Amino acid sequence: MATALALRGISRNCTAGSRFGSLRLNGIYIVPSRLAVPSTQTACKALVPYQSKSFSLTSQRKAAPEIEQAGHDHVLHWTAERILSGILMGAIPLAIVYPTPSVEYVLALSMTLHSHWGVEAIVVDYVRPSVFGKIIPKLAVGAVYGLSFLTLGGLCYFIYTDVGIINAIKLLWKL
Secondary structure, three states, X not given: OHHHHHHHHHHHHXXXXXXXXXEEEOOEEEXXXXXXXXXXXXXXXXXXXXXXXXXXXXXXXXXXXHHHHXXXXXXXXXXXXXXXXXXXXXXXXXXXXXXXXHHHHHHHHHHHHHHHHHHHHHHHHHOOHHHHOOHHHHHHHXXXXXHHHHHHHHHHHHHHHOOOHHHHHHHHHHO
16 A cells, blocks of 8 residues: 555656556556657656555455356355365265265265366366357356266266275275
8 A cells, every 4th residue: 555655646746648648557657658758757667547446455356247147156166165075074084984875876976076076176267268268168068067967967876886996995905
């Protein structure tokens, strides 16, 4: 704040150029050489705009318009991801120590959901409508959902009809 006030004071003392005759670069007005000050006056290289932006310690950023229109709540989603990570930290050791079908179903659901959110974030970030058009990103997200449902269904089928996830890993480890 003090820096902004000091720069504002410096810019008011400068007599070179007007606010409209200077070049704006990252919020600072640069005086072109054709508007240079005569040598008898103090020359200023940068003029700070008179209407400074407000400064706040709290983060109040606005999302991109397409995200705001979609109505996504990213704080809630981030909180859900952290809770799921905590559940996984407990579900994995519990499934190793106590490998019952019900614990393995919880493990399969939480691992599939965790993987789904990660792959979906990658697809949404890299398969953007501005690059691929409007149809391909929707197909890519649909493919992620389909792959996640197939994964969860396959894991549940494997738990129900075979030895289960943890016992299969133990059998593979014995090889």
